[in-house]
Amino acid sequence: MSIDKDKIKHVSKLARISVDEKKIDDLTKDLSSIFKFIEQLNELNTDKVEPLSSILNEPLRSRKDEINDGKIRDKILENSPKKNEEFFVVPKVIE
């Protein structure tokens, strides 16, 4: 599978990263060489192998569904790029 400019534009849309037109040729070149490298895996027959789902020998724990912190709204809002009273502000989404 080869990587071309259109695929990169599609993926950058999915990843919500705008890609500079001037940089797209270099990016295509880099990603093509990286994919060529990772496609070495196709040499291996893995038909009978189960994909690894966890590196731990034990199953994941789940915690009790209870509140153990909170009341830090103002502290959290301090890090927001734009806020209005107790709300995060984003560009208008509804006309």
Place this chain on the structure above:
Amino acid sequence: MADLTKKSLTEIVSLIKKKEIKSEEVTNLFIKNIENDKKLNSFITNCNEHAIKKAKKFDKNPKLDTLLPGIPIAVKDLFCTEGVKTTAGSKMLDNFIPNYESTITKNLWNEGAFLLGKLNCDEYAMGSSNETSFFGNVMNPVAKNTVPGGSSGGSASALAADLTPTTIGTDTGGSIRQPASFTGTVGLKPTYGLCSRWGIVAFASSLDQAGPMTKTVEDCALMLEAMAGFDEKDSTSINKKKENYSKNLTNNIKGLKIGIPKEYRVDGMPKEIDELWENGKKILKESGAEIIDISLPNTKYALPTYYIVAPAEASSNLARYDGVKYGFRSNKGTNLIEMYENTRSEGFGDEVKRRILIGTYVLSSGYYDAYYIKAQKVRQLIKNDFDESFKKVDAILTPSTPSAAFKIGEKKNDPISMYLNDIFTVPVNLAGIPAISIPAGTDNNNYPLGLQLIGKTLDEQKLLNIAFAVEKKINFKQNLNRWWEK
């Protein structure tokens, strides 16, 4: 005590415990060294005032029954520190001040240590040379204009230059062991799940693991003891009894079996690496260990597997940086989608964007099976290789890296040659097992080279013991001309 900052952590702890020196004196000596950091650029944030305040408080009422009494420690800027800016080396987090403390740093502070500063690293820990940091290259104290390795490059550089008595890093594909090898220091990546990931800026969650970076193996055991432990807040934290790694450290390794994997001999490797590997074998034999040739047949597939799994997880983890709740926000764009796209385009550097795009691609509809599932199958094969080997041996000896430190800019424009730095370190992360790099010699430029010891799951004590025995006999001496002080 002019040379105090050159001493090992263990020695400094012992001097403080014997009340021969005060925490404030120790702290001031390191702060004095940090004044010379300009040319190294290993610090992103200095916490001098905070450290002196903590040291004074300690000296007033010294609590000496802890592991790290009155010890100032600078940490990789990937660990969230309450009230102190945490950037992950990225423009995206240049203004981020966490309102919580990572479990690992909290564990250190509970043992009597306090924060000395935040150390430079590759952006979101993605890099092998510290050249991807938004805050600029870090230089290796070993030689001007050479990289310290990455991603924990600032940590390795600060430690080797005596700007901090010990430090911590994170290792997703070699980010502790490779910089340790490049700077003549010791670095350990623990078993996945031994050290809590809570409060560490996430890169690839099934691979990320925090670990100690120190001047000696003894220091490494002490730090691991302080860091390790069960944490309810990390769902992959292993629930087990704490171990006394430093107390139980011994260089008696008689009868242990050490495997030598033939696949770790790669083309173009400098002959010095072969020589120090041979020397390592010789030392182990002299120490009463048995050397056994082994095979890890899928080794060559580890890097390609890593460059699917790690970017896939990174693309999911880094989806959170959208310019809404914290971090950088672009002021370009007229609607929400454009705000997201511009924020992420301006806030992330090139390597991070490259990896997010790779990750998004391998997880996208129509490609998921061909790439991601395939990689997880090969990851299983790589893990099986280690499981099989550990039926025959107690530990595995390999070089840490295929070369010594390289020049800044040398590999920056060729991602594959940069990625190949981690060829010996990545398999360990994929298998979730522990490994340590110790300084073992130098190349023809006189730059340090490391040897890596790989152990079984949760077998850190044995790994530290073997490293301790080898370290004693190699007797590596760091020989720095301290160019950055001139």
